Amino acid sequence: MINNTRIQKAQDRMKQQGIDAYLILTHDDYIYFFCEDRYQPRAVIPAQGMPIIVTFSGEEEEVKASLGVEDVRIFGSVGQQIKDVVQIMRGMIGDKEKLKIGVQMWFGTPAFLLNMFKRANPIVEVVDIAPVMDELRMIKDESEVNLIQRAADIAAIGMKTAVKTLKAGITENEVAAEVEYSMRKAGGHGVATPVYVNSGIRSGWLHGTASDKIIEDGDLVVLDLVPRYQGYCANLCRTFVIGKLNNKQMDMYDTYKRAQSAAIDALKPGVKVRDLDATAKSIYTENGYDEYYVAGIGHSIGLSFEETPAPTIHPGDSGITICDSMVMTVGHPVLSVPGTGGVRLEDTFYVTSKETIPLTKFPSELELNAYTFS
């Protein structure tokens, strides 16, 4: 059913900012307001009044039953879908010269689609909806934290599978297969980013994939998991060594673990995102890894795998102050040293004024034989 409280809050902010309507084109905000998902979510939330859903004729019956929305515009073709949106915009203009329409400017909004929308709607000025939505999405309510907790539990099941599967001779992709499967079997609804299994020289990548590379003795292997549960994500990353570790690997791992721990200790309401980085970087510096520090040790997570504050994408977000009820990850960037590879650890936390609660709960040991459940 529609979450009218969230719609009301968004409408209040839209009015304050002179935005006439929010045109929803992405899954995350569609789920946020309508608590259901579909392949091509399209809706218009005017600053005042009821939301309008734009959907395929074959989905009308179900949308009406599921949402109780009166105004459902039905399209039977892409051309008609565009016309429907144009018609909604025309119906809203009244005596204004231009309509100010908010659109999410993030990974789910392709430039070509936005250009098509602008060409079809010359009466529209498109603005970024972030000033309306960021404040709302940053603060998680109890139901959201519960869903992220569920995703975090699924991530832990995936990581346990990784520990049991990893060995010399298996490919990255074979490990990914087992991890992905175990997370789906645990109730997960797919992944927000492909399962990362990066080994050996590939462990030093900024972000990973899973390839047909055979995992070898002595390899560092980075496993990064972002499963979804009912749209919500949690992020859990661990690094393992195959076989016997060497001193350099151990030193890098200890440095990363201490840097992550220090940043977790610093994660409290009132602190700025950049303070987490200053804390983590000081540990790198102490250990002689200063030149390898990649800024952006923490980011928010929820209906997107990376959402505001997301300082590795928007460096300006490092000035945002962390507050009560945010859900953040700590440990995002890799410590990558040419010749050795990379290490990363990442966990997801619920920040409250009383305490910072870990949602991902998984041991962090570099050596596979240190895990007692293996």
Add this chain to the structure above:
Amino acid sequence: MINNTRIQKAQDRMKQQGIDAYLILTHDDYIYFFCEDRYQPRAVIPAQGMPIIVTFSGEEEEVKASLGVEDVRIFGSVGQQIKDVVQIMRGMIGDKEKLKIGVQMWFGTPAFLLNMFKRANPIVEVVDIAPVMDELRMIKDESEVNLIQRAADIAAIGMKTAVKTLKAGITENEVAAEVEYSMRKAGGHGVATPVYVNSGIRSGWLHGTASDKIIEDGDLVVLDLVPRYQGYCANLCRTFVIGKLNNKQMDMYDTYKRAQSAAIDALKPGVKVRDLDATAKSIYTENGYDEYYVAGIGHSIGLSFEETPAPTIHPGDSGITICDSMVMTVGHPVLSVPGTGGVRLEDTFYVTSKETIPLTKFPSELELNAYTFS
């Protein structure tokens, strides 16, 4: 290794069209030219001279070894990555007033990223690279067809798993888990679109997902699979009925199958994309389903799950003439009838001047007990 023939062809077209360079931001074209993939592919192909790779410092060693490219610009932070691209653009301007830079305008290029690029590069005029790349990407060479064939074989393995797994009482997501796993185990590198398992009222969706809905007796279930192999996709879609079928379901299925068959027969060099639609639609009309016809029965496939011609996204693509060595799917849109649900079949074909060769090979039976391998 770099595919210099493809780079040369792109450069010839760029020169003809007055484009100074192609800034690659997406996996598909990165794989097309460099025959490897990474999480954040970034490269510049100037109209003349050697390509420049922009990559993370931790990946330098591997990129140089893998590609043999001399000019690899290394970044250690997002801020520096942007500066590196700006620097490359400045180095290219010479005595020009503005640089004309091509960018792919498709799903992989978010509007916010393009806006950041434009703001950081005021000397740049951004143009759509499609007039350069579409002609190249539409025509598949033998190595590409082999990779798509491999993806098609993986899709068939996934569909066989679906037939074996489907039954009343299981959830859509549980079926998706088994299908996804079997495709990875068969060597697939994940999926280009999430595994679709849409049942009952949800089978009528335009495109699908997989939810916790329990599959029930009498449900139509649409399974749509787009696995990847080394970046290349194939598309295979089937519809099944759980338990006993009814006359309406059978009639819809027969209509769809006949419409798809007619469009497959029409799929030949020299025919326009819209001719496939006219052929398929005439079957719908004969059977009284005229009002339910959704245009766009065929689209190209390769490094993207939908690429030019893609008439459901760009209606203008229906005017494109199909030619020798294209790989196209036939059967894309759902036949969705309120009260009954939806049916779809989709297969992938290699079009040659001699014959149209099916790459996906899987029986199409509505009833599960018609499959002998079950």
